[in-house]
Amino acid sequence: MTIPVTKRRENTRARLMDAAAQVFAEVGLEGASVEAICERAGFTRGAFYSNFDSKDELFLELASTVAEQRLASVRGRIEEFVAAGVLNGDADPIELVQKVMDSGLDDRLSVLMMSEIRIRALRDEGFGKAYLAQDRAMTASIEEIIQGIVDSGLFALRIDVPTAAQMLMVQWEGCMARAAVSGWDGEKLHRAGAEALGQLVDLLIAPAAG
Numbered sequence: 001m002t003i004p005v006t007k008r009r010e011n012t013r014a015r016l017m018d019a020a021a022q023v024f025a026e027v028g029l030e031g032a033s034v035e036a037i038c039e040r041a042g043f044t045r046g047a048f049y050s051n052f053d054s055k056d057e058l059f060l061e062l063a064s065t066v067a068e069q070r071l072a073s074v075r076g077r078i079e080e081f082v083a084a085g086v087l088n089g090d091a092d093p094i095e096l097v098q099k100v101m102d103s104g105l106d107d108r109l110s111v112l113m114m115s116e117i118r119i120r121a122l123r124d125e126g127f128g129k130a131y132l133a134q135d136r137a138m139t140a141s142i143e144e145i146i147q148g149i150v151d152s153g154l155f156a157l158r159i160d161v162p163t164a165a166q167m168l169m170v171q172w173e174g175c176m177a178r179a180a181v182s183g184w185d186g187e188k189l190h191r192a193g194a195e196a197l198g199q200l201v202d203l204l205i206a207p208a209a210g
Contacts, residue, residue: 013051015041017062020055025109029059029116056120056127063117064134066110071141074100078145082152094198101194108189111180114173139165156206164204171200 019041023032034055038048052058077100121131142165149155157164175196179189 009051012043012047013061016043016048016051016058017065020058020062021109021113024059024113029113029120032059056124056130059113059117060127060130060134063114064138066113067138068141071138071145075145077101078149082154092198094195094202097198097201098191098194101190101197106176106190106193108180108185111176111189115177115180139169142169157204158206159204167204168197168200171196 016037020032020037023036023040027036032055034045034048037055037058038045048058052061081099117131121128139162143161146157146165146168147161150157150161159167172193176189176193179192184192
């Protein structure tokens with residue numbers, strides 16, 4: 001069931017998601033009960049269920065919000081660099097990706113949350129379907145970003161855009177998970193992901209004609 005969102009409800013949902021992120025950081029996805037989230041946010045269970053059908057829905061929306069903020073930041077950086085002439089065919093892919101991704105830092109908490117959400121999706125068919133729908137929407141957004149770069153004439157790809165988007169997502173997720181397991185956080189974690197993407201982009205870009 002989709003619940004209409006008003007400004008007041010939007011604020012309540014935001015506070016509940018903030019509280020969920022805090023509780024998750026302390027006890028993980030399974031341990032983050034609705035009661036604990038409500039207590040941290042200062043709301044009743046009634047307020048929770050008037051905004052979310054379940055804890056699963058809340059965490060999926062939280063994950064989506066984090067991903068969408070990252071993509072919006074990436075789009076903004078690309079637009080800035082295109083306008084400034086920074087993006088061009090002579091740019092080094094690793095340095096280019098690093099510049100684009102420099103709009104923020106990633107943390108182990110977000111990597112851990114996404115890993116637990118994927119495990120939940122593997123164990124629960126209904127949750128898995130919702131996760132896959134969200135994943136497809138995110139992939140489509142990445143495809144749009146890549147297609148925009150290709151259409152600008154800055155680079156050409158060796159493969160089609162959908163495949164490139166999927167490969168970049170897999171590369172990013174795998175690298176970030178390994179870096180988080182290694183205990184990396186903040187700038188070190190962020191740089192590892194950016195460099196891994198840069199190396200893959202270097203392989204995906206077709207050589208210049210002529």
